[in-house]
Amino acid sequence: MPPRPPQTxxxxxxxxxxxxxxxxxxxxxxxxxxxxxxRVGRERRSPLRLPSLPRGRARRRETLLxxxxxxxxxxxxxxLVLYPVLDVAWLSLTHSxxxxxxxxxxxxxxxxxxxxxxxFRAVLLNSLVxxxxxxxxxxxxxxxxxxxxxxxxxxxxxxxxxxxxPWIMPGITAGLVWKMLEDPYLGPVxxxxxxxxxxxxxxAWLGEESTSLYAVAVAAAWKGFPMSAVMYLxxxxxxxxxLREAARMDGARPWQVFRHVTLPxxxxxxxxxxxxxxxxxxxxxxxxxxxxxxxxxxSSEVLSSFIYRTAFVDVNHGSAATYxxxxxxxxxxxxxxxxxxxxxxxxxx
Amino acid sequence: xNARARKQWRATGRATGLYAGxxxxxxxxxxxxxxxxxxxxxxxxxxxxxxxxxWPREVTLGNLRDAATGxxxxxxxxxxxxxxxxxxxxxxxxxxxxxxxxxPGLRGRSGMLGAILVSQLLPHAVLLVPIYRMAGDxxxxxxxxxxxxxxxxxxxxxxxxxxxxxxxxxxxxVEEAARMDGLSQFRAYWTxxxxxxxxxxxxxxxxxxxxxxxxxxxxxxxxxxxxxxTTPLALLGFVGKHSVNWGLLMGASTxxxxxxxxxxxxxxxHLVGGLAAGAVKG
Numbered sequence: 001m002p003p004r005p006p007q008t009x010x011x012x013x014x015x016x017x018x019x020x021x022x023x024x025x026x027x028x029x030x031x032x033x034x035x036x037x038x039r040v041g042r043e044r045r046s047p048l049r050l051p052s053l054p055r056g057r058a059r060r061r062e063t064l065l066x067x068x069x070x071x072x073x074x075x076x077x078x079x080l081v082l083y084p085v086l087d088v089a090w091l092s093l094t095h096s097x098x099x100x101x102x103x104x105x106x107x108x109x110x111x112x113x114x115x116x117x118x119x120f121r122a123v124l125l126n127s128l129v130x131x132x133x134x135x136x137x138x139x140x141x142x143x144x145x146x147x148x149x150x151x152x153x154x155x156x157x158x159x160x161x162x163x164x165x166p167w168i169m170p171g172i173t174a175g176l177v178w179k180m181l182e183d184p185y186l187g188p189v190x191x192x193x194x195x196x197x198x199x200x201x202x203x204a205w206l207g208e209e210s211t212s213l214y215a216v217a218v219a220a221a222w223k224g225f226p227m228s229a230v231m232y233l234x235x236x237x238x239x240x241x242x243l244r245e246a247a248r249m250d251g252a253r254p255w256q257v258f259r260h261v262t263l264p265x266x267x268x269x270x271x272x273x274x275x276x277x278x279x280x281x282x283x284x285x286x287x288x289x290x291x292x293x294x295x296x297x298x299s300s301e302v303l304s305s306f307i308y309r310t311a312f313v314d315v316n317h318g319s320a321a322t323y324x325x326x327x328x329x330x331x332x333x334x335x336x337x338x339x340x341x342x343x344x345x346x347x348x349x
Numbered sequence: 350x351n352a353r354a355r356k357q358w359r360a361t362g363r364a365t366g367l368y369a370g371x372x373x374x375x376x377x378x379x380x381x382x383x384x385x386x387x388x389x390x391x392x393x394x395x396x397x398x399x400x401x402x403x404w405p406r407e408v409t410l411g412n413l414r415d416a417a418t419g420x421x422x423x424x425x426x427x428x429x430x431x432x433x434x435x436x437x438x439x440x441x442x443x444x445x446x447x448x449x450x451x452x453p454g455l456r457g458r459s460g461m462l463g464a465i466l467v468s469q470l471l472p473h474a475v476l477l478v479p480i481y482r483m484a485g486d487x488x489x490x491x492x493x494x495x496x497x498x499x500x501x502x503x504x505x506x507x508x509x510x511x512x513x514x515x516x517x518x519x520x521x522x523v524e525e526a527a528r529m530d531g532l533s534q535f536r537a538y539w540t541x542x543x544x545x546x547x548x549x550x551x552x553x554x555x556x557x558x559x560x561x562x563x564x565x566x567x568x569x570x571x572x573x574x575x576x577x578x579t580t581p582l583a584l585l586g587f588v589g590k591h592s593v594n595w596g597l598l599m600g601a602s603t604x605x606x607x608x609x610x611x612x613x614x615x616x617x618x619h620l621v622g623g624l625a626a627g628a629v630k631g
Contacts, residue, residue, distance in 0.1 A: 080502035084479035170563035283472035
């Protein structure tokens, strides 16, 4: 990725009059080349480099043009994202079924039922375990891989490319492959483990209530860690080598260099990556659907897969919407953190 | 042992550790992928042999041939149509949006960016119920168009966000130069900035295509007509209730992955860095 143009404080000052004169220069439809060039000279000196709106009628026209460009995608997102969220909020207060598809208002009944339902509470707990296990595994694997890949050795360039293979394997394929890998009789996982003397017999990792969620989590960690590895590798390389060198000169040991120089430099990336992998893991259920369909029982069911099952297998849109609202609430918290972080790093300008 | 020998010994130890780690990483990353390929080449008898073998004793191309033809072949075509459609729609809309979103000055732009950013955090499962009901009311269930548009719910925010990253990497001087030549800002965007960003645009296109290619959550709900079924649906169809033809399934999985591998290989350099930068820096 080529370097971005430096983004100075244009967002906050873009509408101030001084900024407008300074920046509108190259943007007005001035036919006079000499004036334009003079203005560009001014533009060069100004700290603001991104184009702003021209003035007067041209400005109004440009504003209209920009709104017109934004309208179609924004309208579509309104229909496909905003309306669904509002609709889910409404549906969560209704009841409908396959026979009676028209939603009937029932107030907070769905919510009371949901939180009184031991199955739903089990699903919530599963969601927590699933998210924590997968995110931690992806962090550890991703960081280890990134540190390893930051070193130069024969084949390191090839490995840096190959590490994304799990990530570009479609979720459905990855689910099927891992389902076979973990098959009690036909898969190599049990063959490997019993070869090492770690297991007896042929445990069905995906078929036991006590292990099914973790058995899927292994596949999810495998599928997702390359993304973390790539992010961490970029962040690792973004910490200037001179800093590490200076710490070494001062007698710091490799671990200390990592702990006190590299890690703090990577902190913003780590925060965002953890936040995003948490959200992605919390939302995703393609692997679960392919590998266990949430079973046996609800032992590997998470919130997202439970919403899907309730809505399209049990055809209970009201309850599904209620679970959906719980999910939206959780994600709102993460969104606030994410937005704050992005604003902090200037990503929203 | 003198100091020099000790230092050398330590260096050797370090190198050994490095290669051992690299080997372990390679095995972990590629193991499942290689297993898929090798299983696809095994005969049914060998797939069901115990203990499982890694290397096929007898290589057969039957699984791959069966996977590439017939019902599954048609599903590949269906998927290609739907995914290409959704990619084109997504990119056209995202390019339009980015004209406004890559330049400051419009009030509320920052808020809009935040909304787009947050909207990609919503789970597909939540959006699915209302979108399904809406599509039912509009008679768009069981149509490719319906699925194409529905998949924009999760592709468009990501597409806009990624594309914005690539487009704002074009130096503003380039656009200014075009303006000096008398082009309007809008024309300059389409005839100078956009063509300059083609590698990035292609990377976003591949990403969107890939996201659509692996979706089966929306497809399962939208497409009940087997004639329209996309590849993931066909794959799920291979999974029987009691027994699974693993050889065929792995063959079909391999075939499904080929277009993805080719597309990613084409844009690899532009995609990985852009994704990392896009998620962190915006």
